[in-house]
Amino acid sequence: MQQVKLHDKTFEIYIPETEISAIVHSLATAINNSGVQKPLFIAVMNGAFLFAADIMRQITVANAEISFIKLSSYQGLESSGEVNELIGISEDISGRNIIVLEDIIDTGNTLVKITDLLKNKNIQSLKIVTLLCKNEAYDKDIPIDLIGKNIPNDFVVGYGLDYDEIGRNLPHIYKLKKEEKQC
Template identity: 45%
Template sequence: MKRIKLLDREFKLSIPFEQIDGAIAKIADKMNKELSDKDPLLVCVLNGSFMFASDLMRKLDFPCQISFVKFSSYRGTETTGNVKEIIGLTEKIEGRTIVILEDIIDTGITIQKVLEELSEFNPKALKVASMLFKPEAFTGDIEVDYVGIEIPNDFIVGYGLDYDGYGRNLPDIYTVVE
């Protein structure tokens, strides 16, 4: 197994890009069937979702727009429990179908905050797409409409996910070695 080191941590390969790409293709297929006549606005939650959003957009075969918001609840490898908005949405979303793009949903704190913020602007529908989902860590009661891969409750990096800002550029996903 391929291993890498970021800062003071070692990580081992857990999800190769080919598997990631296949999961994105399945999400895109489902969206192509369900959203082609909805004129959706995709809302990418930065920083981690930029790779997922980019690869997903190339697989969608209907007109859509994309925008970006930035929320944060992590410091190092732990969630802080506090979500703060850093960059907000500027597009008008009232009456539109909105699809929030997340890199990963673990506790659900960040996605819950995003949903609360966006629902105040009266969208027609709010949907959630996440490349990765940690069911063991999830404490929310929201529905995740599009899930790429379910994973264990391990700390991971790569494919947009980071450890203190490092590792986002890796095409594969790696799990921390304890």
């Protein structure tokens, strides 16, 4: 499937499934080799669910755990700029080594919200791992520890990423096809 139509938009393959697998493997290897002890992975839902499942299957660090947080800032193709916490962190995370798993970082607003939520929790360490980063759009001072792939500021769907809640199930990552101008 070279193109897919979601709602009223057409998307074309941007990152094939095989490349996604290689990126995930590379990130998992870096985490496994980092020396982190007893990490608690926090996956940002809904978008990071496939990424989190795939990376966790490759984590060999002893005593690794995973939890989830659900935040939302998108409406259709645009970020609303306001990040809402839909499901928060319920575990006691004090003294823990936290590894946040993000599907994509663009403006960084979600990342700011996550770090604010973790600020007074007395955690031992915080690492940010993202599958994709729109480095042109990212303008925050929060360091991203591991980036799978830097991408341009294009709208993407698939592999957990959505357009108005659809397209998450696609095995590849697709980008919005540029519309040809008509005379």
